[in-house]
Amino acid sequence: DAGVIQSPRHEVTEMGQEVTLRCKPISGHDYLFWYRQTMMRGLELLIYFNNNVPIDDSGMPEDRFSAKMPNASFSTLKIQPSEPRDSAVYFCASSFSLLAEYQETQYFGPGTRLLVL
């Protein structure tokens, strides 16, 4: 299996531009997670999906952020308009289940390093 795939791996953009991050989860995983990691705040869960349906988006910082999962093999995280404080590493992860005994199967993608100038 190729693991969780994310693109782009790096993104540099100017403030005010739209940014779209993409993720392909591991085939057969029903849960998909978007995380953001910064030095100050660590790894934060933004939103997660179960069977393509958003379950908890309480971590989404504000209306500039939106996420979609149109099918089981693809998800996007969009920031519009982007701001310098959005600069971070964005990870996508997927797992088979959210039950405790299966939590060890949450796999992370390589991340997208976003820099907003």
Place this chain on the structure above:
Amino acid sequence: RKEVEQDPGPFNVPEGATVAFNCTYSNSASQSFFWYRQDCRKEPKLLMSVYSSGNEDGRFTAQLNRASQYISLLIRDSKLSDSATYLCAVLRYGGATNKLIFGTGTLLAVQP
């Protein structure tokens, strides 16, 4: 107070040393606990789950102290390749909205 807290370090230790990290959590209802390893500019990867009775995997030992609400990771005979950031994670139960809450990580640097 953060829900999951770790000493950010860095912990600078010589090769062969034993080093231990603690991670405290505030939600007493938490049931599942994990240690992840994150190499520089890489994604987090599960190192080990933490079970109530404590568990060991080679040079690594994880323990849970529910009374004091912390988990620990002990690394014996540390290697240069152990240098990384170690993240603890706690599963917060919310019925249909279980979440994995991460600490900010502890940086370990093993020196030759």
